[in-house]
Structures are given as C-alpha cells and as structure tokens.
Amino acid sequence: MTTTIPADDPLALAAIAAVQGDEVAAVERMLADRPELATARIEDEHAAQGRLSFTLLHKAVDAPGHRPAGPAVIAALLAAGADVDARFAGPTGRRRCTGRPATPTLPRSTP
Numbered sequence: 001m002t003t004t005i006p007a008d009d010p011l012a013l014a015a016i017a018a019v020q021g022d023e024v025a026a027v028e029r030m031l032a033d034r035p036e037l038a039t040a041r042i043e044d045e046h047a048a049q050g051r052l053s054f055t056l057l058h059k060a061v062d063a064p065g066h067r068p069a070g071p072a073v074i075a076a077l078l079a080a081g082a083d084v085d086a087r088f089a090g091p092t093g094r095r096r097c098t099g100r101p102a103t104p105t106l107p108r109s110t111p
Contacts (some may be wrong), residue, residue, distance in 0.1 A: 002039060002041055003036040003037075003039070003040040003041070004040065004041045004042075004043055004045055005040050005041070005042050005043070006042075006044075006045075007042050007043060007044035007045075007046075007047075007052070008046075010035070011037075012042050014030070015027075015030055015037055016042070016059055017054055017058070019056050019060050019073055019077075020059055020062075020067070021057045022067045022068060022069035022070065022073065022089060023067050023069075023073075024073055024076060026057075027073050028076050029077050031054075031076060031077070031080040033078060034057065035081070037056060037080075038056070038077055038081040038082045039051050039053065039081055039082060039083055039086070040056070041054070041055060041086075042054055042055065043054070043058045047090070049090060049091050050090060050091040051089075051090065051091075052079065052088075052089065052090040053088070053089040053090070054089075054090075055082065055083070055086045055088075056077055056082065057074070057077050057078075057082040057083070057084070057086060058086070058088050060073045060074045060077055061074065071096070073079045084109035092095075
C-alpha cells in the first residue's frame with residue numbers, strides 16, 4: 001500500500017526541502033527513519049496549476065543539473081526503493097520519473 005502525504009504536511013515539506021536543497025545526509029536520515037518516504041505519494045490539492053500528485057524522486061529529477069548533489073540524492077532515493085516508473089499526475093498529464101509518457105505512444109501506421 002502506498003503512503004499518501006498532503007503537500008502541506010511538515011514531513012512532506014521537510015523532505016521536499018531536503019531533496020531540493022541537496023541535503024544528502026538529511027535525505028538519507030529521513031529515509032532511514034521513515035522508509036515509506038521513498039515511495040510515498042505527495043498530494044497537493046491546492047497547487048496553482050491544479051491538483052498534483054508526485055514522489056520525492058520527481059522532485060529530485062526536476063532540473064537535477066542545477067543541483068550539484070542531485071545524483072547523490074537520486075541514488076539515496078533509489079537505494080531506499082523509489083520507483084522510477086512512478087507517475088506524476090497534474091494538469092500536464094501523467095508522466096513517469098523518466099519523462100516518458102505514462103501511456104505508451106503507439107507507432108503510426110504507414111500507408
């Protein structure tokens with residue numbers, strides 16, 4: 001069963017801040033204390049863009065090139081069991097952490 005955490009919950013806020021702040025030790029500590037964070041769905045019902053549902057891995061892979069410790073944060077999440085096929089849900093559709101559409105695109109038939 002997947003854990004769901006509201007985006008405004010102090011645990012979600014702290015975990016997101018650690019992931020986006022390149023705080024590898026804090027991320028590892030949180031995952032050791034609360035292993036369910038690796039796969040937890042964070043739900044934001046009040047986002048300006050509409051309802052969002054994501055994982056910490058989504059936050060980690062969001063512009064990872066701009067965060068020097070991004071790969072270490074991602075490695076910590078994966079070691080704790082984060083799902084690379086977890087889907088982001090929001091107004092732009094459902095996407096996997098890899099950026100691939102959640103619904104496979106069928107090849108075009110040729111005439």
